[in-house]
Amino acid sequence: MDKMYLGIDIGTSSVKALAVSRERRVSASGKYPAGTSATEHDPKMLLAAVKEAIQGVLSQGVSPEDIGGIGMDGHGPSIVFIDEEGRAITPIVTWQDRRAEEEMNTLRSAIPGFMKDATSYEAKLLWFYRRYPELFTSGHTAMYPKDYVFFCLTGRRIMDHSTASTIAFYDYQKSSWEACEAFFPKDVMPEVIPAYSEGGRCVTPYALECGLKESTPVYPGGIDAFCEIVGAGGFSESIIVDGSGTSSCLSRRVPVVPGVKRHVLPDSALIQCSTNCSGQSYKWLGRLFDKEDLDSLQDKIDTSEPSGIIYLPYLIGERAPIFDGRATGLFFGLTLDTKKEDLLKALFEGVAFSLLHNIETMGEGVQRIRAVGGANSSEKWLQIKANVSGITIEQMAEKDAAALGSALLAALGSGDYDEKSLGELVSINKVIEPEPGAHEKYLKFFEIYKELYPALKEQMHVLSRLKE
Numbered sequence: 001m002d003k004m005y006l007g008i009d010i011g012t013s014s015v016k017a018l019a020v021s022r023e024r025r026v027s028a029s030g031k032y033p034a035g036t037s038a039t040e041h042d043p044k045m046l047l048a049a050v051k052e053a054i055q056g057v058l059s060q061g062v063s064p065e066d067i068g069g070i071g072m073d074g075h076g077p078s079i080v081f082i083d084e085e086g087r088a089i090t091p092i093v094t095w096q097d098r099r100a101e102e103e104m105n106t107l108r109s110a111i112p113g114f115m116k117d118a119t120s121y122e123a124k125l126l127w128f129y130r131r132y133p134e135l136f137t138s139g140h141t142a143m144y145p146k147d148y149v150f151f152c153l154t155g156r157r158i159m160d161h162s163t164a165s166t167i168a169f170y171d172y173q174k175s176s177w178e179a180c181e182a183f184f185p186k187d188v189m190p191e192v193i194p195a196y197s198e199g200g201r202c203v204t205p206y207a208l209e210c211g212l213k214e215s216t217p218v219y220p221g222g223i224d225a226f227c228e229i230v231g232a233g234g235f236s237e238s239i240i241v242d243g244s245g246t247s248s249c250l251s252r253r254v255p256v257v258p259g260v261k262r263h264v265l266p267d268s269a270l271i272q273c274s275t276n277c278s279g280q281s282y283k284w285l286g287r288l289f290d291k292e293d294l295d296s297l298q299d300k301i302d303t304s305e306p307s308g309i310i311y312l313p314y315l316i317g318e319r320a321p322i323f324d325g326r327a328t329g330l331f332f333g334l335t336l337d338t339k340k341e342d343l344l345k346a347l348f349e350g351v352a353f354s355l356l357h358n359i360e361t362m363g364e365g366v367q368r369i370r371a372v373g374g375a376n377s378s379e380k381w382l383q384i385k386a387n388v389s390g391i392t393i394e395q396m397a398e399k400d401a402a403a404l405g406s407a408l409l410a411a412l413g414s415g416d417y418d419e420k421s422l423g424e425l426v427s428i429n430k431v432i433e434p435e436p437g438a439h440e441k442y443l444k445f446f447e448i449y450k451e452l453y454p455a456l457k458e459q460m461h462v463l464s465r466l467k468e
Contacts, residue, residue, distance in 0.1 A: 028056025
């Protein structure tokens with residue numbers, strides 16, 4: 001029997017674990033308690049969920065002896081600090097936290113070309129330093145959640161090279177955090193190694209409590225959206241991977257060029273754009289229509305015709321392509337004839353417009369979109385995305401593509417697989433083509449979509465400040 005490779009996906013609302021080989025695929029999850037904050041997570045809660053997910057896989061007949069390696073991935077930009085003993089000394093502040101707006105403005109003024117918003121890792125680091133400088137003591141380390149779990153399994157403080165390349169303070173060519181010194185001591189930043197390199201082995205009491213075999217190799221993997229592109233088989237430049245859950249990340253593999261973040265795969269870079277509120281928009285509408293089954297409401301949607309209502313999915317601000325933490329959501333075009341299903345359809349369209357808005361910034365030559373993640377389970381939504389973008393969409397069989405991708409990186413790092421053979425572990429569930437004539441109709445409404453934010457930006461900011 002082939003070895004199995006285990007991927008651990010640190011999500012915003014749960015942890016997923018997936019063990020894969022040519023013959024088998026076994027998955028399990030670890031849940032966070034109900035009411036868990038979207039912006040702060042308890043590190044102990046995270047470790048309990050990881051343990052639950054790993055043990056869930058092992059309980060399904062996967063022996064620890066079968067696991068040839070473990071890969072990691074997780075949400076970001078999210079941060080937690082550990083002390084010299086390895087104890088977490090802050091909560092995990094997640095990517096949804098936007099309190100570092102003042103720091104964002106400082107960085108935009110100080111770093112040429114820096115356009116990230118208050119959710120960025122750089123802004124979070126500076127926010128902590130200004131308020132809790134004692135965290136930046138020698139022996140302390142700032143970590144992504146996935147790297148914190150990696151540390152708890154191996155005892156090593158590392159970050160993968162692709163994640164580091166997304167941080168403005170890291171000089172990829174020199175493998176240096178020297179730029180941190182303009183803002184805070186660089187000693188809190190971890191060692192950087194390739195995503196697919198063995199970074200350590202399971203040697204800690206926590207690793208053994210999870211049921212893992214001692215000395216099992218562990219690979220650092222990468223940010224969840226980076227690993228999703230691997231799990232979706234996005235090895236070609238002609239493919240964009242749309243990973244949609246709470247938020248959406250579009251990812252495209254490209255050749256290495258200066259200034260572009262590195263991919264988790266060897267000798268490649270990655271273009272990535274994010275929509276803050278995709279699946280979360282759907283959940284929000286579900287809370288408003290609490291007596292309505294949104295899944296049944298989808299049956300009333302005709303995807304071939306636009307709704308005539310424009311939805312801006314900026315419920316928690318927006319990242320790409322506008323990078324505005326004060327942007328707000330909007331339904332535009334409501335009338336007395338508007339029905340519940342019209343609002344749901346407009347919501348689907350608005351997220352699809354955001355997708356196309358980002359695709360326009362990602363270069364030419366895109367031939368297919370590969371769809372993964374829970375929010376891409378809806379065929380109606382995928383059909384609207386195909387109609388809006390005019391691009392064929394392939395719904396992948398494995399929705400938890402990030403966990404699969406981190407497992408595949410471990411397989412690649414082990415030497416048992418190359419990129420071609422990794423592709424054999426990825427499969428398509430359904431192909432969705434744009435409906436005839438629909439793309440042209442949707443483009444007219446897309447132009448209105450793009451005009452609304454610039455026209456309303458100033459008022460959005462005023463309104464946001466009035467609510468403070």
